[in-house]
Amino acid sequence: NHTNADTLRTPIVAVLGHVDHGKTSLLDKIRGSAVSEGEAGAITQHIGATDIPLDTISGMAGELIDPTDFDLPGLLFIDTPGHHSFSTLRARGGALADIAVLVVDVNDGFQPQTEEAVDILRRTGTPFVVAANKADTTPGWNPQDGQPIQRSLEAQSERAESMLNENLYEIIGQLSDAGFSADLYWRVQDFQKNIGVVPLSALTGEGVPDLLTVLMGLSQRFMKEEMQIDVQGPGEGTVLEVKDERGFGATIDTVVYDGVVRNGDQVVVGGQEEPIVTEIRALLQPRPLEEIRTEKQFEKVAEVGAAAGVKIAAPDLDRAMAGAPVRIVRDRPVEDVVEEVKAELAEIEVETADNGVVVKADTLGSLEAMANALREAEVPILRAEVGDIAPRDIAVAETANQDEHKAILGFNVDLLTNAETELESADVKLFTDDVIYQLIEEYETFVEEKQR
Numbered sequence: 235n236h237t238n239a240d241t242l243r244t245p246i247v248a249v250l251g252h253v254d255h256g257k258t259s260l261l262d263k264i265r266g267s268a269v270s271e272g273e274a275g276a277i278t279q280h281i282g283a284t285d286i287p288l289d290t291i292s293g294m295a296g297e298l299i300d301p302t303d304f305d306l307p308g309l310l311f312i313d314t315p316g317h318h319s320f321s322t323l324r325a326r327g328g329a330l331a332d333i334a335v336l337v338v339d340v341n342d343g344f345q346p347q348t349e350e351a352v353d354i355l356r357r358t359g360t361p362f363v364v365a366a367n368k369a370d371t372t373p374g375w376n377p378q379d380g381q382p383i384q385r386s387l388e389a390q391s392e393r394a395e396s397m398l399n400e401n402l403y404e405i406i407g408q409l410s411d412a413g414f415s416a417d418l419y420w421r422v423q424d425f426q427k428n429i430g431v432v433p434l435s436a437l438t439g440e441g442v443p444d445l446l447t448v449l450m451g452l453s454q455r456f457m458k459e460e461m462q463i464d465v466q467g468p469g470e471g472t473v474l475e476v477k478d479e480r481g482f483g484a485t486i487d488t489v490v491y492d493g494v495v496r497n498g499d500q501v502v503v504g505g506q507e508e509p510i511v512t513e514i515r516a517l518l519q520p521r522p523l524e525e526i527r528t529e530k531q532f533e534k535v536a537e538v539g540a541a542a543g544v545k546i547a548a549p550d551l552d553r554a555m556a557g558a559p560v561r562i563v564r565d566r567p568v569e570d571v572v573e574e575v576k577a578e579l580a581e582i583e584v585e586t587a588d589n590g591v592v593v594k595a596d597t598l599g600s601l602e603a604m605a606n607a608l609r610e611a612e613v614p615i616l617r618a619e620v621g622d623i624a625p626r627d628i629a630v631a632e633t634a635n636q637d638e639h640k641a642i643l644g645f646n647v648d649l650l651t652n653a654e655t656e657l658e659s660a661d662v663k664l665f666t667d668d669v670i671y672q673l674i675e676e677y678e679t680f681v682e683e684k685q686r
């Protein structure tokens with residue numbers, strides 16, 4: 235009955251927001267509700283992602299969704315853990331995610347990482363909805379587990395409802411300050427023009443049916459308008475993380491957003507210096523839901539099709555970069571694919587100057603975001619790279635002509651142990667932070683002091 239289910243690929247939904255605002259809890263709730271509805275087997279746990287099929291979603295959304303209105307296979311949710319920047323989620327010069335859920339704690343409102351996420355959503359033009367989470371913490375709240383939010387509101391005292399509303403309007407105001415016209419989702423007609431705010435609780439599940447309904451509507455329209463993909467072609471993806479896995483060496487956790495990836499395929503991956511050309515030795519997926527949390531056991535699969543998260547094991551992946559492109563070669567000259575990857579990396583390449591600071595970041599996406607922010611702040615960059623801070627970076631920073639440029643700005647990276655002693659004896663100032671604008675502010679304060 236779902237006629238187009240084979241031609242429309244599963245939309246990729248990024249879940250982002252400030253630390254502790256409830257991203258993982260929200261996904262847990264969606265997964266958990268699905269499991270408790272006896273749908274555990276229908277859910278596929280991917281690397282860094284969870285695939286929820288349409289039938290499961292419509293089961294959870296209940297009366298709010300008529301599944302015959304949709305012909306999407308389901309939704310692939312990507313959690314962005316901790317402060318691990320959403321900016322890793324890039325693909326072909328744009329955003330990897332088709333749509334996003336911005337999770338905001340109703341009590342806390344916008345926080346630094348919320349602002350940062352909104353900046354990236356704006357820059358990449360990614361449609362999003364706001365999950366105004368933790369509604370259940372409103373004083374005097376009368377929980378209505380798993381109910382649509384309107385139902386739940388009917389059960390609240392006037393006082394509780396107005397307290398929640400106050401917080402919701404605060405968030406709507408903050409969205410407006412950020413340049414987005416937003417409203418409570420039931421007042422929004424066109425979710426691409428106006429941002430819908432869905433009050434919910436990841437703990438009690440109230441409002442979650444509403445969120446799923448809004449997401450389905452938004453992605454259905456979006457996929458039809460924007461997505462033209464070749465689900466059978468050579469796979470294309472993005473590296474989420476480079477990880478050592480016992481028995482496999484360096485592996486890449488990858489989100490495949492187009493085509494098919496098969497075991498044994500030749501693959502080109504963006505690397506620290508040159509694109510890496512290698513052959514896939516194993517495609518690994520986490521075992522079913524219950525197991526993934528406690529033990530890291532993987533199942534070897536023969537192939538995965540977009541959209542999916544998969545761990546790729548292959549030789550020479552230790553120099554792969556988070557945020558870099560992954561391209562399956564299949565039936566084309568490998569040089570062409572290498573050129574393609576190079577061209578994509580060149581797009582992200584940061585403009586450098588003869589004088590400036592050294593920048594290090596955890597992923598290509600965050601390096602790009604840092605470079606943008608520094609350009610706006612008119613801070614020149616001498617060298618910018620992905621990776622932890624090494625002795626070589628300190629040596630490079632020391633060569634700067636001006637004192638104010640003898641600095642390293644590290645985003646989400648560590649100082650390697652052998653670089654510690656180097657730093658002590660060097661005339662180089664190190665700044666590290668996991669919020670970009672705070673990092674730049676710290677640097678600017680240092681410059682002001684120098685100039686005094």
Ligand code: GTP
Binds near residue numbers: 253255257369436
């Ligand atoms: P990071 O991954 O560290 O960025 O955090 P997160 O956004 O994934 O937050 P997480 O889901 O880990 O939740 C943080 C804390 O908030 C946990 O203690 C949750 O139990 C709590 N929490 C999340 N959602 C809700 C909610 O709707 N209601 C209440 N009362 N607590 C919540």
Ligand code: MG
Binds near residue numbers: 257316
């Ligand atoms: Mg989390």
